[in-house]
Amino acid sequence: MSTNSRMNILLTGGRAPAALELARLLADAGHRVDLAESVSHHLCRKSKAISQSYLVPKPNQEPDAYISALSQIIQQRNIQVLLPTCEEIFWIARGLPKLESLCRVISAPLEQLKRLHSKWEFIQRAEAFGFAVPPTRIFHNQMEWADLCNKDPSWLETGFVLKPVFSRFGANVQLFGPECSVADRLRRLQSDHAITATPDQPWIIQQYIKGRPLCTYSVATEGVVVAHSAYEAEYTANLGACIYYRQLQHKKALNWVQSFVKKERFSGQIAFDFMEAYDNGTLYPIECNPRATSGVHLFSPKDRLAHALLHPESLSQSACIEPQLNSSAMLSVAMVAYGLNKERTWSGLRHWWKQFTTTRDVIWQVRDPLPFLEQIPQMLDAWRLSRKQDLSLSAAMTYDIEWNGEQ
Numbered sequence: 001m002s003t004n005s006r007m008n009i010l011l012t013g014g015r016a017p018a019a020l021e022l023a024r025l026l027a028d029a030g031h032r033v034d035l036a037e038s039v040s041h042h043l044c045r046k047s048k049a050i051s052q053s054y055l056v057p058k059p060n061q062e063p064d065a066y067i068s069a070l071s072q073i074i075q076q077r078n079i080q081v082l083l084p085t086c087e088e089i090f091w092i093a094r095g096l097p098k099l100e101s102l103c104r105v106i107s108a109p110l111e112q113l114k115r116l117h118s119k120w121e122f123i124q125r126a127e128a129f130g131f132a133v134p135p136t137r138i139f140h141n142q143m144e145w146a147d148l149c150n151k152d153p154s155w156l157e158t159g160f161v162l163k164p165v166f167s168r169f170g171a172n173v174q175l176f177g178p179e180c181s182v183a184d185r186l187r188r189l190q191s192d193h194a195i196t197a198t199p200d201q202p203w204i205i206q207q208y209i210k211g212r213p214l215c216t217y218s219v220a221t222e223g224v225v226v227a228h229s230a231y232e233a234e235y236t237a238n239l240g241a242c243i244y245y246r247q248l249q250h251k252k253a254l255n256w257v258q259s260f261v262k263k264e265r266f267s268g269q270i271a272f273d274f275m276e277a278y279d280n281g282t283l284y285p286i287e288c289n290p291r292a293t294s295g296v297h298l299f300s301p302k303d304r305l306a307h308a309l310l311h312p313e314s315l316s317q318s319a320c321i322e323p324q325l326n327s328s329a330m331l332s333v334a335m336v337a338y339g340l341n342k343e344r345t346w347s348g349l350r351h352w353w354k355q356f357t358t359t360r361d362v363i364w365q366v367r368d369p370l371p372f373l374e375q376i377p378q379m380l381d382a383w384r385l386s387r388k389q390d391l392s393l394s395a396a397m398t399y400d401i402e403w404n405g406e407q
Helices: 017-028 063-076 089-094 096-100 110-117 119-128 142-151 154-158 182-189 251-264 294-298 305-310 332-342 346-357 370-389 393-397
Strands: 008-012 032-037 052-055 081-083 136-139 160-164 174-176 203-207 211-221 224-232 244-246 268-277 283-289 328-330
Touching: 008 017, 008 063, 017 032, 017 294, 017 305, 032 063, 063 089, 063 096, 089 096, 089 110, 110 119, 110 283, 119 136, 119 203, 119 283, 136 142, 211 251, 211 294, 211 305, 224 244, 224 251, 224 294, 224 305, 244 294, 251 268, 251 283, 294 328, 328 332, 328 346, 332 346, 370 393
Parallel strands: 008 032, 008 081, 032 052
Antiparallel strands: 136 203, 160 174, 160 203, 211 224, 211 268, 244 328, 268 283
């Protein structure tokens, strides 16, 4: 088949800005893009990039019915490639044998996804590969938590981060860095407030690394990186997801990703969060997301990310696709809600204003305006669910697709 031929693509995870970006890039490249989602309102629902949008069962509530629905769509619409974008990829990987008999699925096997998604297993994996990692310990109950506190007082000196092994968007992350006194850290270590570690859902404590937060997004095939973007996490939604993206030429990060992906022999989309230490420039991996992330927003149609996703075998490591230097994008609503609130000085406000007024919004397009309006019912649905289930708004956004190690 010619690498320029029109293909029929099925995307999942249409609630995410990254999915909308991918849909537009794929449509711009001449492909027909369908969408399967388990919520009624989502960003891709009325996008001109989408040929047909389907409402399917909720993956983590009806996993078998979800796979069956995707299978029906694949057969009815003559789908050639299934491309997951959000955390539903884990539920898709669970049904990989059935789906792969119908079309190509851009997803690694579930066991590989699990060890990368787990904040504990990923750090162990990176350390086994010879990379520098932040000191990290796992605990499964209050007894192990107390034992860690009593036997390892080094956490008091440097600061620490507490988080569940399986979480997303900074949910439940508790940070005790340099701004906290040693007394505050000691009180926190001696407390079990908000720590809900169980054998099935353990937590980790990780040494705080003082440095610059960096993020990467890559596409790989059989251990070779064929597309790559990198950006600094300058503006975030509190301790959560990044909301402003500017492409960096960061050779050290690219080399790290290439080395890890090669050792892991990974194929698919993969993203990493790092801390680049201020004192010596060491790049410390913090977590891995083996799926699409916001790094897709840095690619323009001429960068040919669609080609890297659909025909990675035609590229090589020497031909790795990267966005144009200083390519930038943002979530404009979030930049007002979170980014502006972060600034406390006139110089900071001027910097924010410059970034805000010179950067494209990832959702708004003049030729495809309806996804921007779709944010309203999508957020209202999430708000209602958050009230009903007593969840944070970000947790409500992924309530039906989140995966926490289930088999």
